[in-house]
Amino acid sequence: MTQKLRSTLILLVVTPVLLWSMAGMDVTPARIAAGFPRAATMLTDMFAHPDWEYWPIVQQRLIESLQIAALGTFLAGILAIPFGVLAARNLVRSPVPSTIGKVLLNAIRTFPEILLAYAFIKGLGLGAFAGVMAVAIHSIGMLGKLYAERIENVDKGAIEALTTTGASPVAIFRHCILPEVLPDFVSFVLYRFDLNVRSASVIGIVGAGGIGFILGLQYQAANYPRLGLIVIATIATVVVVDSISAKIRQRLA
Amino acid sequence: MSDVSTGVAAKAATLVSFKNTSVTYPNGFTALTDVNLEFHEGEFIVVVGLSGAGKSTLIRTINRLVPPTGGDVNVLGTPIRNISDANLRKTRRRIGMIFQNYNLVRRSSVLANVLTGRLGDLPTWRALLGLYTKSDTDLAIKCLTRVGILDKAYNRADQLSGGQQQRVAIARALAQQPRILLADEPVASLDPPTAHQVMRDLKALSREEGLLTIVNLHFVDMAMEYADRVIGLHAGTVVYDGPGADMTEADFERIYQRKIRPDDMRGAAEH
Numbered sequence A: 001m002t003q004k005l006r007s008t009l010i011l012l013v014v015t016p017v018l019l020w021s022m023a024g025m026d027v028t029p030a031r032i033a034a035g036f037p038r039a040a041t042m043l044t045d046m047f048a049h050p051d052w053e054y055w056p057i058v059q060q061r062l063i064e065s066l067q068i069a070a071l072g073t074f075l076a077g078i079l080a081i082p083f084g085v086l087a088a089r090n091l092v093r094s095p096v097p098s099t100i101g102k103v104l105l106n107a108i109r110t111f112p113e114i115l116l117a118y119a120f121i122k123g124l125g126l127g128a129f130a131g132v133m134a135v136a137i138h139s140i141g142m143l144g145k146l147y148a149e150r151i152e153n154v155d156k157g158a159i160e161a162l163t164t165t166g167a168s169p170v171a172i173f174r175h176c177i178l179p180e181v182l183p184d185f186v187s188f189v190l191y192r193f194d195l196n197v198r199s200a201s202v203i204g205i206v207g208a209g210g211i212g213f214i215l216g217l218q219y220q221a222a223n224y225p226r227l228g229l230i231v232i233a234t235i236a237t238v239v240v241v242d243s244i245s246a247k248i249r250q251r252l253a
Numbered sequence B: 001m002s003d004v005s006t007g008v009a010a011k012a013a014t015l016v017s018f019k020n021t022s023v024t025y026p027n028g029f030t031a032l033t034d035v036n037l038e039f040h041e042g043e044f045i046v047v048v049g050l051s052g053a054g055k056s057t058l059i060r061t062i063n064r065l066v067p068p069t070g071g072d073v074n075v076l077g078t079p080i081r082n083i084s085d086a087n088l089r090k091t092r093r094r095i096g097m098i099f100q101n102y103n104l105v106r107r108s109s110v111l112a113n114v115l116t117g118r119l120g121d122l123p124t125w126r127a128l129l130g131l132y133t134k135s136d137t138d139l140a141i142k143c144l145t146r147v148g149i150l151d152k153a154y155n156r157a158d159q160l161s162g163g164q165q166q167r168v169a170i171a172r173a174l175a176q177q178p179r180i181l182l183a184d185e186p187v188a189s190l191d192p193p194t195a196h197q198v199m200r201d202l203k204a205l206s207r208e209e210g211l212l213t214i215v216n217l218h219f220v221d222m223a224m225e226y227a228d229r230v231i232g233l234h235a236g237t238v239v240y241d242g243p244g245a246d247m248t249e250a251d252f253e254r255i256y257q258r259k260i261r262p263d264d265m266r267g268a269a270e271h
């Protein structure tokens, strides 16, 4: 197939799909044109004059988001270990546990965090604790998968060597596998913490505590200067957390 | 020289006996056919043969990394073909093993690696918590001293040279307080002087501790230099069993299916 033919075909497929999507959302040039000035006013209100008086509350809520992320990530980091062990293919001869583990982890991972947040708010009430649980459960999916893959890459030779000493499987896990994988596990957890600072901020909007909670409130109230401060502070926090965690992860490598 | 070893071997206990042992791998390939051998306390045995002759299979059958599929192997008084998991672990405790690629836990310290040799004898809860006893640590330090690398005790294992890593592996095996020491091509990754040093260490340990030591070697000259007894394998059968010095041109050709060549030699020790 020539390059040209392929481009034409792609265009033939993409164009109708795009048009169909736009029709569904009632996107018209007139609406877009009308939207620009409104967006411009809102952005000017938000970022040209953020409401610094509001800072103490923003600070308090940001810290709460960081705490939700930290506690949720920590819990997930621990709880993901049994899942990772279960899902790793190289620990037991039978492929059954590993398959069960992998299916479980995929199921957890595909379940959206925001739905978990709603579920925990229903069960635990509004607030940070629901946020912690939503973050923790969702993170197990990714961490468990990364753990399992790391365990599968453990040096076979060392495992064999300890097997020949007559060490029990538990002892081999503790003294051969764990020392090799632990630094990488810590690195995965730090990376997940980065992501969780973001999600902890977002799930607050539905009532799971933290900065998202006041973001939701101020959005409803259309208080754009306050909203501006919240957004600036959140982005700054995310950037700082990212760079610190990247530095630590580099050290661990 | 040989009067000491043969003198010991003559009345020494039999630690390993292959009885009509065969090994067929799951893919249907038969790597050992009807092997009958007895190995005794204090013997230093070298197994030679072409690549693929079954040297690794023979050695790995002793600690049942490879299960026998015909006949049986009696190891330290226990037939291992149908042994239970628990009894296998118990038997393995007294069998140290050394590998071509050292097989250390790379991110752990040298001392931690040697201590893993104690895990088999440690209660599970102690193993889980990493609570070695004082005597375990003392023994590990003694083993490190023995192989001459106590000064590296707190280095990470992967920071050591190949020769040093192999010594850590030997110390780990010694920490098991073994009666049998297996070594599968232990010097294949080392340069000749280091290789000879490791062979001398193994030989000295075998003598001093009365260990039955079984070493696989690719090189004939090394086998003749160190072995009390040479086992020649060809295509899964034993074609020579006797002192290295007695080996004739015809024996070589039975093992190697051709005349001896320079690349069957590693080069003599630089004494």
Ligand SMILES: Nc1ncnc2c1ncn2[C@@H]1O[C@H](COP(=O)(O)OP(=O)(O)O)[C@@H](O)[C@H]1O
Pocket: B025, B026, B027, B029, B030, B031, B049, B050, B051, B052, B053, B054, B055, B056, B057, B058
């Ligand atoms: N796990 C296995 N499955 C099937 N065949 C194997 C396996 N391991 C070894 N073999 C075969 O058995 C024969 C002997 O192998 P090995 O004992 O490793 O010989 P050596 O150590 O003398 O080189 C070789 O032909 C090898 O390909």
Ligand SMILES: [Mg+2]
Pocket: B055, B056, B057, B185
């Ligand atoms: Mg081999």
